[in-house]
Amino acid sequence: MIESHLPAVSTYAKDIDSLILLIGVLVGFWFFVCQGMFFWLMFKFRAREGHRTTYVTGEEKELARWVHIPHYLVLVCDLFIIVGAVRVWYDVKQNLPEPDATVRVIGQQWAWTFVQPGPDGQLDTPDDIRTVDNLHIEVGKTYHYKLESKDVLHNFSVPVFRLKQDAVPGRVITGWFEATRTGEFDIQCAEICGIGHGIMKGRIKIQSPEEHSAWMAQNSTPAIATASAE
């Protein structure tokens, strides 16, 4: 349903889509059973001449079980959903794999700033590459992001990754992603952040290793890079 319109481009995007499908099947079943039953009863017990209602309290055992048995089955479905949800959640948000690189993501009214390590592979050194609204990453590499905000709440959302995370001023929130194919996709701010919320957009450019190193060479200042290498 989602992938037909929006590609799944991170390692966990497919897991999230499958979880959504699982929930869709389980609740869809109950939804159609309930609606079917509801409309059938409406039709079957429509008022007719000479027909009198059946007097039941709903507390008779043989009737009450029509409510109680489905009710336990719903509980079973809930358990499946809980297990599925917690597993996906654990992979995406709790258990961060070792990173190949770390990128700092800074939200402010109303732009994204991305800070990437330069050739030395370390953040907060003079050869860091700062970009605004465009994040260049390499396909197949595990990235950690360190998410910050300078003013109000923002939300770092990459729909093709199926990833969202609030940026909270005063905190640094760490998460991860790994892209599975190259391309250029949207970054959105998904938490209202003032009148410019609707223009707070970015692009994520997922590059092949060759493209990415070429981009990096082009953007890191050679003088500083040499200076820090000495």
Next chain:
Amino acid sequence: MAQSAQTVPHGGHEHHESHGLSYYLFPLDHKIIGMQYLFTGMFMALIGGFFAYAFRMQLAFPGMSVPFFGVVSAGEYNSLVTNHGSIMIFWVAMPVLIAAFGNFLIPLMIGCDDMVFPKVNRLSYQIFLLSVIVLITSFFVPGGGFGGAWTAYPPLSANAQYSLTPLGSTLWLTAVALEFVAFLLGGINFVTTVMNSRAPGMKLYDIPIVVWMIVIASILFTASVGPLIAGAVMLFMDQVVGTQFYDPAAGGDPVLWQHLFWFFGHPEVYVVLLPAMGITADVMVTFARKKLFAYRTVLYTAVGTGVLSFTVWAHHQFIAGIDPRMANVFTITTLLISIPIAEMCFVYIATLYGGSITFKTPMLWALAFVAEFLIGGVTGIFLGASGADIYFHDTYFVLAHFHYTFFPIAIIAVYAGLTYWFPKMFGRMMNDTLGKIHFWGTIIPFNMIFLPLFLLGAWGQHRRIYSYQNFPELAGDTMQNLRILATLSLVTMLLFQLVFLYNFFRSMFKGEKAGKNPWRATTLEWTTESPPGHGNWKEMPTVYRGPYEYGTPGRDQDFWPQNEPS
């Protein structure tokens, strides 16, 4: 103040007393106060609906000058969505479902002549009216109305330099706080009146479900709103005095507000849901001529839902920066709340079993409530499951989900209640044919508004964006066409509300006379005149049985009023 009209003694009077103007302006009678809440709520619903029209037009036709509004700027857009949400929840759902129906129905359904504290009741409405005035003022102050979403997350809501609405934010917050005070005061009456002033013979299980639900909702409201009132005081001080409760630079924490807000905000959903379910139950049993299936189960599940609703709030904050381990706890509690709610839905469906159903307008609304609310219920599971919420958070999927809960609650159930109790309120019947035209003209466009929004949300459209043309993934024609479909459906639906308004006000004066009990219902309000005079009954009723004795074996009539001696 000349209030001589109210000195009419109880009993032994015709219900056509002539009342002075002050009787309507400063009333103590619960029915008039209920009407004041109802009409204020309806007025606010028109404003909220107009706001929805303005921002939906902007989404469908970005940049166009919207008829009757003008070009919607980004700041105005934020203000429109913020106040649409605030109005529909705080100034429509709450006053109509709890205050209007609560005030009108509680004394009539439990068989007493008024609320126990009529003056507190009047004060409650006056504070509510003040909150309305403050809110409306906030739209017109320099800088414009508040635009930080109805959740008002700081720092955006706390600092004028970020929100750019220095006065709008403060007035909005003041209005919300006043509204809370009004409903705390109202709750005193609802709970104490039901506890202490029931008619002789009315035991706990003889109370109609809708009264129970309003009482449980009042208790939930009181128990959940306190921390938010404290939080609102802190936010107010941050805005006005310059304290830094929510400012991380000075040791504050913006996430604290989110906890306080949702600790209230989630129970609040059930505060409005329960009265809506109560209304539905009362309407369904009357037109199905059936006893409510498992009355006690409904009651227990309502209480269970209420208790559980205090344990789920952080599912709104899965990705808001809370400890990720907490998300697992809240996923479990959130999915557990589906148990009592599912049980309640099953019970409502089972109530139809063995009935003899006539499809009058109120019944159509009640049935539509169950059918539509089911959609809202099942889509909530996607959002309560933490793993899926990572993607769905803040998309139109969320928006469509809660409109499928709030629209049935605040609109469908309210129409069920209004069309059902209209004869009691005004003594005349509404036109059933116009009622059905209005019903289909509301229900079909309603689904055509929000089903496309589920799809847009699933495709990644995020909320509170005044124009999607800035986002390449969201600017395509397919998605834009769905937006246009939703907007045109909304305009259609709003136009059909004119049918209701015409029917409502015409029937009030020209409708067929209703008589005491036009629906042949069993509860106490139908045993007095329509509309009831001051004091409600000439002779106060005594209760002999439960509220829903339809089709009792061995009786000629298929209904057995609560007050009829056996």
Next chain:
Amino acid sequence: MTAHAKPLATTRSVAGMPTPRLAIWWVISSEIVIFGGLLTAYILYRLAHDAYSADSAHTNQYIGGFNTLVLLTSSLSAVLAHKAAEHGDGKQAAKLLLLTCLGGLVFLAVKSVEWSIEISHGYTLTASPFWSFYYTAAGIHASHVVAGVIIMAIVARDAARGRELHRVEIIGLYWHFVDVVWIFLFPLLYIAK
């Protein structure tokens, strides 16, 4: 004003407890959650930040302690007023209530002196999060004291004429609640270092 006939509803007592008493418990419980929310927020902040202890060292325990004593004593006279009212002695009840009022006024007077000193030392509302909480929590509490004193004076006026004696108990319950809130505030704001 009006000669509004009391509704029949007020005369019923199905739950076995007089309606005014039920209502005041309802008011108190809604207040408990308000103060509960505020104090929970304060405690959570305080546990997370060490700076609070340094700030709270500048509060004056002796003044706070004296005020605690004043409030506790005033609660005692409220109890005695209730007793007098139960025996139908409106005059005595009114006197005792006015004594309670006096306690409240002393509390407020001491409080304003205390705040003046603190503000003159630079510990203003916006000085630090601790002081923000200090003034907010104590301020909300003080507004309850003010409301209590005013209502109590009205109840005392009626009681002195032997009217509405049952209200003596109701305002007493409210006053005890205001007292109990202070019992929580005092250690949290003054003693905890």
